[in-house]
Amino acid sequence: MAFFPTNPQIFPDIPRSLNFIIAPILTSIGQVFWPGSTIDQTILSDSKSMYALVFFLSIVGLVTASVMHIRKHRMTQKTLYWIQVIIRYYLAYQLMHYGFNKVFKWQFFLPEPNIVYSQIGWVSRELLYWSAIGSSYWFTVIAGGLEVLAGACLLFRKSLRIGLVLSLILLSNVVLINFTFNISVKLFSLFLLSNVVVLLSRHWSAIIGFIQNKPVQLNQFSPTFKSTKQLVYSITKSITILLILIDSIWVYGKSGNWNDDEQPRPHLHGAYSVSGQMATEWKEVYCHRKSYFIVKTTKGNTLSYRMAIDTANHVIQLRGTDEDIELEYVILENANVSMHFIHDEFLITLTPLPYETLPLFEKQFDWWID
16 A cells, blocks of 8 residues: 555655655566666556556565464454555545545546547447546546545445445446456555455454344454543544545646536637648647547548647647647637648638537437437
8 A cells, every 4th residue: 555656635655655666676576587687666557667566565564474473373253354454544535535536527538539530440448437427427426426425435434335335336337347458456456345345354244144134253353442542543534534535626626627527628629621732741630638649540540749839929830750840820800720830831620510509419308219
């Protein structure tokens, strides 16, 4: 948990702080498993560095467990209980982070113009899944809401089993999707699911008893405090839960973006057909919200440029892998965009193509088909 990547807003970024310790070790492991190639020391999901990290931590865990076994050391019920509490709160933190990310439509955002106008056969399974889910507002919100609910249930002992069962269902589905759609969060989602299974293992008999309507006698440790320590415990727990909640929604309050579907898109955002002096062989142009200028050529190739727009001087600067382009643009009365290549003297016209009025974005719901 300490080394796996997170994206905290108010909590300290522990993985990044510990990276200077772990990075040299990962480099050495990488040289053994992938000789002749260097691995990125930044730990990203499903990267070689993360595989090296999992291998290293597994060895550390096996050595630690072996030493404890040889010395016949057994954790007390109290120690085991508090370890489980840490795992519970960690899972709650992750579920609430990912849940709110869906609720506010940040994770699964509306498909961008270049994806909407791509032939389905040329879209990867990962992007295809992302686009399909992003086109459905309520599916995304409900799915995220269930993750937030599961995380909240894990924070309290009375709702713990409900939270664990719900987390098992949700994370099993996430793992299945990540593997079958080749989404690059496989290792991390497996790690979260394994933690749920570990916690569930101590409640399995009670869950089976509940399903079979049979009483089950459980002897599990539960902390008890004197009145003064109970107050300290209650205050500490309340503050911790409040901090988890604040960290989970901080970025949305800071940006003021509580529904990404309704956020204003950047200047010139959309899809355009190209006409005019076609020396560049441009067929269609897509202005991406992440400041990308994407071109589809008449030969079916795709070119991608980083885009910077100077709205005061009506100048667009494009930075590509092989070339840089500078354009002057004018928005005409009919909503077309006239573009002039400053250095090549070419003039083209961009005609807007329908985007959010396409059937994909229609809010349709039918009870019957006839």
